[in-house]
Amino acid sequence: MKRKYFLCLFLLFVFFLTSCSLNGLTGDKDRTDSDLRQTGEAAGNSDREPGSETGASDPEDTEIDLTVMAKEASGDSTAAGSASEPTDRSGDRTPVRMELKLYFADRKAVEDGKPGPYGFVTPVTRQIPATSGILTEAIDELIKGPLSEEEEVDSVMPDTAEVRKVSIQDGIAQIDFNQAFAQDHKGGTQGGSITRQSIVFTAAQFDSVDGVLVTVEGEPWSDGHFIWDTPIYADELTKTFAEKTE
Secondary structure (H helix, E strand, C coil): CHHHHHHHHHHHHHHHHHHHHHHHHHHHHHHHHHHHHHHHHHHHHCCCCCCCCCCCCCCCCCCCCCCHHHHHHCCCHHHEEECCECCCCCCCCCCCCEEEEEEEEHHHHHHHHEECEEECCEEEEEEEEEEEHHHHHHHHHHCCCCCCCCCCCCCCCCCCCCEEEEEECCEEEEEEEHHHHCCCCCCCCHHHHHHHHHHHCCCCCCCCCCCCEEEEEEEEEEEECCEEEECEEHHHHHHHHHHHHH
């Protein structure tokens, strides 16, 4: 009986010592975790700029500098990749878009025979997905023609036309089309002039482009009356039309 009594006391004593040890270890761990959290928070706060609540910006507040985008894109206009797309708070991708001016035939100016500040073309503004090949994309939009809501303007080139290659060197953009561009073009003095005005003013909206030269499969394009074998500059066209409207 005494042995059982002492054995029970011994087991209780061992259990008591074990509990104390475990509590001590747990307390040390809690203190360690707490210290680590405080240290991490202090380090994170030190990296933030004064007045900022978070280290990351809200994607919805991101603004695109379209002028810079146009400069960078037109500098490598032969590429046709899409710009990266930010995500919104729900995790869905929100497409980055940019604004372009596309110069289509001004119906009223053509009917009246009176050129405006851009001759017989006038700009319409269109939003398109941002792309590194922005000049190529702009010409492709011209080929598609006016949208239903873009009233009072007409197409400037056949919808069978395709851009084969675009290159920019020393401020001159050379745009090479397929044969359909020449074969299916309406031609005529006025038709050819309108197409030239459209392409030149559309391309010259980008800071890296001053003049434009158009070829068809590597050869200078001719509308039957004019051979485009030297660059045409937007500034020269604007000056000419300004003199005619005075």
